[in-house]
Amino acid sequence: MHNFVILIDRLYTLDGSEKTIGGIQTYLTALAKVIFTNFGVKPFIYQSGSRDFTIEQAHYIVRGIDTGGKVNPKQTFNALNKEQVANNTLLIWGSDQYSLPNRDFKAINIQHGIGFDTEAMHSPAKRMLVNAGLTWLYKGLQRYKAIKIFENTSAAVCVDYNFLNWYRTFRSSNQISENVFVIPNFTDIPEEPVNKNNELISIVFARRFVQRRGVDIAVKLAKELIEKYPNVEFYFAGDGPQRKEVEQLVNESSRIFLTKFKSDESISFHRDFSIAIVPSVGSEGTSLSLLEAMASNCAVVASNVGGMTNIILNNFNGSLIPPTFDSFYNELCSLIEDKSKLAMYQKNGYETAKASFCKANWEREWVKVINSVLT
Known part of the structure; x- marks a missing residue:
């Protein structure tokens, strides 16, 4: 029997007092x-901490x-190396960002x-280069x-084809491991689609309230759409460093709201909305x-960024547009005013998620990958 280890920065807070929230943690x-x-077997999830726990x-x-x-990650890995038997353990780096080269463990990135x-501008050196x-x-x-870092292991799982196709431009075909797999992310699927009347939009x-998630675009959209359409409400669900901007907006309008939900409540939470923007x-x-x-069954309007281009077929199961205010504003106005288009996006979005991105598909693909690496 094999042991399984997942290494990540943190699943719980550094003192181990509570579980943290995020997409990678859910994954x-x-x-x-x-x-x-x-x-x-129960896998071990190794993480950094302020104490051993x-x-x-x-x-x-x-x-x-x-x-x-x-x-x-290096210190965490060193502790793992002392506690786990290498020839009996499959190590899964929870994100390639934290992975390290090693020859002892069978490993998946x-x-x-x-x-x-x-550009990640959080350090003086990076700001200096850009400026x-x-x-x-x-x-x-x-x-x-x-x-x-991607090549720290001989096996890897990518969540989209965007990365794999980019990676191929830097490596010849004989340099790419046969153990590079693509398993798109997943969602739970309601047994039946949610009925929505779309009278109140x-x-x-x-999303997290940070610039790279488009919160600046969302804030401006909320202001303009609420002013233009009396049948529109706008909700911000989440938290982040730009929360004060959202709170100020909420205080100025009776049709703009701030809320939140737990990660395992996402499906039930989204039931009440006509449109979701990313x-x-x-x-x-x-x-x-x-x-x-x-x-x-939300109609989705998403920016044409990263792996979202592997999900949306523009004008079929959602809108795929540039990450600008004007693009999102024009597309949302179109959906608000065209109920047939709105209903088509809702229906086709649900069918796409059910057929191609359900959790059962994701689970089966991961079992195949693990078996292939272990054999």
Whole structure:
């Protein structure tokens, strides 16, 4: 029997007091359940911590490693290396961003989508390069790093074809491992589609309130659409550093709302909305929030970014448009005014999610990948 280990920055807070929220966390806990259900063992999820701790859940065991309260994949891996038997353990790097080269474990990298299509300006060195007109150098370094970490393992799972096709442009066919797989992200599917009358048009932005997720676009859209259409409501669901801008908007209008929901409540939450928008300007795979909205019979309007281009067929199961205010405004006005188009998007979005992105498909593909790596 094999042991299974998943290594990630954190599934729980660094002190182990509570579970954190995010798309990767949702993904990895679902993967842990797949392993437990199909291979009969609870995987260990190793993470950084401010202390050593162990938390056992129904389908997995979390091992917090004292890394001084900072995310330190190398230190976490060193602890894992001491505690796990290499020839009996499959190591899954929960994100290739944290992976390290190693020869001891059979290992799989998970690549969650291109995150280097936008400039990450959080460090002085990166800001200096961009401000000095050396964006080309910065982006070159980003891409070099992306290739190197992806190749830390001989097997990898990508959540979209966008990354794989980009990667192919840098490697000849004989350099690409046969163990590179694409398994798009997933969603739960209601047994029956949700009926919506669309008389009151409710629009939701259910993303983190940060610039790269398009919150600036969403804020401006809410202002303009509420002013133009008396039958429109606009909801912001989430949190983030730009929360104050959203709160100010909510205080100014009786038809703009701020709310939130738990990750396992996404399908039931989206039932109440006519349209969901995903105006990300970069760093997207096959977006969980996009798929959950489609499964809930929301008409979706998404930016033509990353792995979302693997989900939406423009003018069939949603709109795929540039990540600009004008593009989203014009498309949303079209949907609000054309009820037949709105209903078509809702119907076809649900059917797409059910046929191609249901969780059962995702689970089966992961079992195939694991078996192929273990044999």
